[in-house]
Amino acid sequence: MHYPSYPQYKNVDKSDVAKIPIHWKLTRLKFMARIKNGQDYKEVISDVGFPVIGSGGEFAKASKWLYNGESVLLGRKGTIDRPLYINGPFWTVDTMFYTVVEHNVSAKFLYYCALTITFVKFTTSTALPSMTQQDLGAISFCAPDFDEQQSIARFLDYKTAQIDALIAKKQALLEKLAEKRSALISHAVTKGLDPSVSMKDSGVKWLGEIPYDWTTKRLRFLSTMAGGMTPSTGKPEYWGGDIPWITPKDMKKEFLSDSIDTLTSEALQDTGIALHESGRVLIVVRGMILAHTFPVAINTVPATVNQDMKALTTSLDNEYLALMLKGIQPLVLSVVEESAHGTKVLRTDIFKNIRLPVPPPDIQTAIVGKVRAWLTDLDAQKRSIESVMDRLQEYRSALITNAVTGKIDVRGFKLPEAAEETAHA
Numbered sequence: 135m136h137y138p139s140y141p142q143y144k145n146v147d148k149s150d151v152a153k154i155p156i157h158w159k160l161t162r163l164k165f166m167a168r169i170k171n172g173q174d175y176k177e178v179i180s181d182v183g184f185p186v187i188g189s190g191g192e193f194a195k196a197s198k199w200l201y202n203g204e205s206v207l208l209g210r211k212g213t214i215d216r217p218l219y220i221n222g223p224f225w226t227v228d229t230m231f232y233t234v235v236e237h238n239v240s241a242k243f244l245y246y247c248a249l250t251i252t253f254v255k256f257t258t259s260t261a262l263p264s265m266t267q268q269d270l271g272a273i274s275f276c277a278p279d280f281d282e283q284q285s286i287a288r289f290l291d292y293k294t295a296q297i298d299a300l301i302a303k304k305q306a307l308l309e310k311l312a313e314k315r316s317a318l319i320s321h322a323v324t325k326g327l328d329p330s331v332s333m334k335d336s337g338v339k340w341l342g343e344i345p346y347d348w349t350t351k352r353l354r355f356l357s358t359m360a361g362g363m364t365p366s367t368g369k370p371e372y373w374g375g376d377i378p379w380i381t382p383k384d385m386k387k388e389f390l391s392d393s394i395d396t397l398t399s400e401a402l403q404d405t406g407i408a409l410h411e412s413g414r415v416l417i418v419v420r421g422m423i424l425a426h427t428f429p430v431a432i433n434t435v436p437a438t439v440n441q442d443m444k445a446l447t448t449s450l451d452n453e454y455l456a457l458m459l460k461g462i463q464p465l466v467l468s469v470v471e472e473s474a475h476g477t478k479v480l481r482t483d484i485f486k487n488i489r490l491p492v493p494p495p496d497i498q499t500a501i502v503g504k505v506r507a508w509l510t511d512l513d514a515q516k517r518s519i520e521s522v523m524d525r526l527q528e529y530r531s532a533l534i535t536n537a538v539t540g541k542i543d544v545r546g547f548k549l550p551e552a553a554e555e556t557a558h559a
Contacts, residue, residue: 137542146276150252154276155540164271166244167233171267172210172226173200184223189213189230199223204241206233206248211264214256217248231267243283246290247275247538249531276539286537289544297530304523308516315512320461322501323454324491338489340465348493354486357415357448357455360408362439365401372401377409378437382421385429388456390416390437397438407438414445415456417480424470424478428463430456444482454498457505458490 140155148160163169175186178196186194189209202223209216211229219242226232235241256269277283325333326345333343336350344350362379365372375398378384384393402409416431418424420442432452439445448455459466469484493501536542 137536137544138546140540140543143540148274148276151276151539155278155543158276158278158540160274160276162271163244163248163273163275165236166239166247166275166277167206167235167241169208169231169233169267169270170201172228172230172232174228175225178225184225185220186225186227187218187220187230188227189216189218191218196225198225200225201232201234204235206235206241206245207231208233208248208270209265212262214263214265215251215253217245217251219245231265231270238280239277240280240283240287242287242291243277243538244275246287246534247277250535250538278540282545285545285547288549289547290534290537292549293533294530297526297533301523301526304519304526307519311512311516311519315509316461316463318508318512319457319505322505323458323461326493326497327501327504336491338491340462341489341491344491345493345497348491348497350489351492352486353488353490356450356490356492357446359444359446359482359486360410361419361444362441363405363407364440365397365405365407369401372398372404375399375401377402378433378435379440380416380431380433380437380443381440382418382423382429382442385416385418385423385431388431389434390431391434393437402438408445409436409438410445411436413452414447415452415459417444417446417459418442419444419480419482420473420477422478424467424480426467428459428466428480430459432456450492451495451498451502453502453506454493457502462488462490 142156143153144156145153146160154160175194175196178198179186180195180197183195183197184199185192186196187207189212204219204221205224207218207220207226208214208231209229210231221241224232233241233244235244251273253263253265256263256265278286324341324344326348328345332346334346336342336344336348338350341350367373373395375396377397377399378390378393379395379397380390380393381395384390397407401407410433412433412435414433414437416433416439418429423429433445446455450458465488466480466485469481469488470478471481473479537544
């Protein structure tokens with residue numbers, strides 16, 4: 135939808151905004167709100183009470199509130215690029231600022247202004263990004279009078295809610311695709327591709343019936359398992375070579391030909407770290423990622439792994455084993471436990487004793503080919519949905535920026551009657 139510009143503009147001395155509506159003024163965040171420090175919540179934590187707000191939103195309850203009213207919350211350390219709006223009593227943690235908004239400023243308008251801050255400009259070279267009150271207070275915004283701020287905020291409330299609803303529908307589609315993906319893999323590797331084939335009892339409780347010409351074997355008789363290590367990080371001559379060193383953070387694709395960090399041949403020679411030939415089935419056996427998923431991949435080039443990984447050499451078709459392990463993810467995650475240090479760990483002694491269905495070799499090959507075709511189609515659907523979501527997010531950001539910088543004039547925007555009634559309910 136096209137929105138009109140303002141009738142007249144004036145030039146301003148602001149690098150990212152060349153001009154603003156003639157009746158708007160350039161100001162700084164410190165003149166729109168007083169920035170206050172959050173506080174540690176441990177002494178006020180409670181089962182019920184007021185929300186404790188962190189960068190991701192509410193995560194606990196407090197017996198007391200730190201501030202009561204409309205406020206824009208801004209990250210001080212860590213996640214600094216997620217401003218939040220709240221109205222009511224709350225407590226903010228010590229890694230967040232809260233604001234006391236001036237009486238002539240719409241808190242919701244200020245929130246939308248905060249969403250346009252280019253936080254990357256303030257990110258330091260340290261591992262943990264941080265902001266100061268001084269940096270935040272000096273950020274420039276342009277603003278009309280209070281009534282117009284409220285009009286812009288109402289417009290953005292309505293339009294962003296529409297966009298967010300569309301994004302939520304697309305997210306629901308992605309979740310259904312993920313469920314379909316899991317179901318297709320699971321059925322193919324446990325029941326086969328031919329629904330008319332005769333079945334027999336597998337003798338395995340979780341598995342149930344399998345095709346008559348399949349067998350079952352424990353994983354320990356189908357594969358061998360080898361691990362890895364981390365060479366000394368104090369020896370730069372070990373790092374930056376051309377040998378992939380795969381860790382859980384690399385396990386985001388089904389086939390791996392590279393990694394974030396790499397090793398040199400000198401590292402292999404000095405440390406004895408194993409170089410795994412291509413075609414190994416790689417799994418994660420330690421890390422918080424095991425709390426919700428079980429990553430599986432196949433290396434397409436010789437590679438090393440760290441101590442949180444295992445490389446499986448199998449007598450099965452390697453892609454079939456990879457699909458099998460993905461297909462039984464809930465079963466695998468059931469043998470994940472928490473270590474003394476709070477890290478999730480796969481009980482490999484139990485894992486290796488899981489009894490798996492074993493089709494004849496030609497059936498394994500057929501399953502891999504068919505599932506690969508299914509997944510190619512599902513992945514194309516996923517990319518299409520994600521592309522739409524990206525465009526919606528871009529449109530949302532552009533709409534907010536254009537509205538709070540005066541590029542579009544929304545003073546004449548009227549809420550539909552139903553939305554008007556909801557807003558005043």
